[in-house]
Amino acid sequence: MESNEQPLDALKDIKALMERSSRFISLSGLAGVFSGIFALVGAAAAYWRVNIAPWAVRSDDTPFGTGRIVHIDTDVARFLAVDAILVLLASLAVSYIFTKRKAKRKQQPLWGAYSRHMLMNLSVPLLTGGLFCLILFYHGLIGLIAPATLVFYGLALMNAGRFSLEEISYLGLSDVILGLVCLFFLGYGLIFWALGFGLLHIVYGILMYVRHDR
Numbered sequence: 001m002e003s004n005e006q007p008l009d010a011l012k013d014i015k016a017l018m019e020r021s022s023r024f025i026s027l028s029g030l031a032g033v034f035s036g037i038f039a040l041v042g043a044a045a046a047y048w049r050v051n052i053a054p055w056a057v058r059s060d061d062t063p064f065g066t067g068r069i070v071h072i073d074t075d076v077a078r079f080l081a082v083d084a085i086l087v088l089l090a091s092l093a094v095s096y097i098f099t100k101r102k103a104k105r106k107q108q109p110l111w112g113a114y115s116r117h118m119l120m121n122l123s124v125p126l127l128t129g130g131l132f133c134l135i136l137f138y139h140g141l142i143g144l145i146a147p148a149t150l151v152f153y154g155l156a157l158m159n160a161g162r163f164s165l166e167e168i169s170y171l172g173l174s175d176v177i178l179g180l181v182c183l184f185f186l187g188y189g190l191i192f193w194a195l196g197f198g199l200l201h202i203v204y205g206i207l208m209y210v211r212h213d214r
Helices: 002-022 029-052 074-106 113-138 142-163 166-182 189-213
Strands: 056-058 069-072
Touching: 029 074, 029 189, 113 142, 142 166, 142 189, 166 189
Parallel strands: none
Antiparallel strands: 056 069
């Protein structure tokens, strides 16, 4: 019995070695869970603040959010900006802490060839999407920003997933689909943001933790 198990153990060791040498496998599922929680808290805070007073007044309001912006409530806009920055910083912090701890346990360098490839493939669609959303805002197409962010973020994750865990690609695909669905429900962007950046991160974070972290 023991002799039969030895080849299986050897194959598992070879598979683990090949995985470590070809992919950045140190991304932590717990980081995804905490990032999702932070996103839900941030979305709830934004929803509460926007309901008190609208942050932008347009000359012609439509479901697409088109129309020249004639007034911006700087206090509300500042609150939303701070809210988003805090969520981003908190997510980056927990991602760094958990990923560093997992990389040490997996004996994989935190900053290596595949982590660089992953970040490069992640950053290009993210930067493109950010510029695209700024152009949408410039033209007053505010209602399209929420679905655009979900689609570009999903494409970035799908691109980066080639150099990391497969769940990253599936999370990206889910965000792309959610962003496309959001196009049919314009005006509910904050809810779709909470689903895409909050709930989906928690679900896939738990899946990653169960499959790879324990």
